[in-house]
Amino acid sequence: MLEQWSLGRSLVVVLVVLIVCGTIPLSVAAQTDGQTGGTVVVEEGETVDSLEAFGGTVVVSGTVTGDVSAVGGDVRVEETGEVGGDLEAAGGSVTIAGTVDGDVDAAAGSLTVTESGTVGGTLVAGAGVVTISGTLDGDAEIGADTIQLGDEAQVAGDLRYDATIEGDTDVVEGELEEDPALGVDGAPMIGPLASWVFAAYVLAANLLVGALLLALFPRFSDGVAGHVAGEPLRSGLVGVGALLGIPIVLIALAISVVGIPLSLFGGLLFALVLWIGFVYGWFAVATWLLSLVGLGNRWLALVVGLVAGAVLSQLPIPVIGEAISLFVLLVGLGAFARALVGRWRHARKREYPRRTGAGTDGPATE
Known part of the structure; x- marks a missing residue:
């Protein structure tokens, strides 16, 4: 039985790690590739030919010599980032703090070109709020609720717009033309849709x-x-201890040079444990609620719990939603930790008689 447990544990660790590789931050190693993940990153100092990405966050800190097509909750070209071709982006927020040599086509809840940001081609955008504090070397066509022009902004070409403009319009060197045909009816929905x-x-x-x-x-x-x-309060307290205590141990390890690799591996393992605790939390809460109405199907509980958690995360009740999610994480993490300890103790009790030779006529063996 113990051997079966060890084999099953090894299998699930391998499978879950493979899944984690698709959801933790990803570095773009391929020359031209589609990437998905919780975070998709072109690291600073890294160069790729082009990028097609879908993720919670898409970050370009290095160089993309060609085009970038990105969909995410947050799409960013950092100050160190450079896009040699065009940028097509859709997300809750799109931020250009680096350089885009080509055109930019963006649909977002908010679009920001920071003071360090530069767009070499034409900017076409539909967004709730568009903030331009950097440099646009070409023309711009913007449909938005509000366009904010910063004091350091420079728009070398024409600006066609359908929005309320805030700031100094003298930063526009070309013609300034209001065009109601640009519209922005669907733009405010881009952020929630991406989310x-x-x-x-x-x-x-x-x-x-x-x-x-x-x-x-x-x-x-x-x-x-x-x-x-059975014991939600106790499980929650154990979860609090794990959530606060483990990072302290990892930080202590990171202080020593020898402990740095252990702290990095421990951080990855802790992220995996948090993920499993979150999944178990919603599963356990749903199991308890369904038991109140006489339903005891674990698969139904898993689906109901996780779907409820996903819906809750998207509702416009941030304080209440975050409090419920935190509670579920804590009880799930604590219950997971207690179950692991219980399993370990049970294995120790079964192993002890074999090691000591208790209950046998022969001598103890190792």
Whole structure:
């Protein structure tokens, strides 16, 4: 039985790590590739030919010699970032703090060209709020609720717009033309839409991880749910201890040169534990609620719990929603930790008689 547990544990660790590789920050190593993940990054000092990305956050800190097409909750070209071609971006927010040599076509809740940002070609944007504090070397066509022109902004070409303009319009060197045909009817929906699309991606990843956990560890998963239903306060307190204590240990390890690799590995492992705790938390809470109406299907509980969590994260109730999510994370993390400790103690009790030779006629063996 212990051997089966070890084999199952090894399998789930491998599978979950593979999934994590698709959702933790990704460095773009390919010359031309489509990338998806929680965060997609072109690192500072890195050069790629082009980038097509979908993620919660898409960051260009290095160099993309060609075009960038990005969809994400947050799309950013950092100060050190350079895009040699065009930038097509859709997201909750799009920020250009670096250089885009070609055209920019953006649909977002907000678009910002910072003081250090430069757009070499034409800027076409539909957004709720557009802030220009940097340099536009070409023309601009903007449909927005509000256009904010910073004191350091420079628009070398014409500006066609349909919006309320705030700031000094003298920064526009070309013609300034209001054009109601540009419109912005759909632009305010881009941010929420991108957020919901990413929420669906996260939900799919959570469901996959939850399905692996339930399939490989059904009794263990039921035990986690039992800890939450039976002693939610105790599980929550254990979760608080883990959430606060483990980072302190990792920081202490990072102080020493020898401990730096351990702290980095520990940080990755801790992120994985938090993820599993979050999944287990919603599963356990849903299991308890469904039991109140006589439903005891663990698979139904997994789906109901994670879908409820995904929907809650998108509702316009930030304080209440964040408080509920934090509570679920804490009880899930604490129950997961308690179940692991219980499993370890059980294994120790089974191993002890074999090691000491208790209950046998022969001598103790190692």
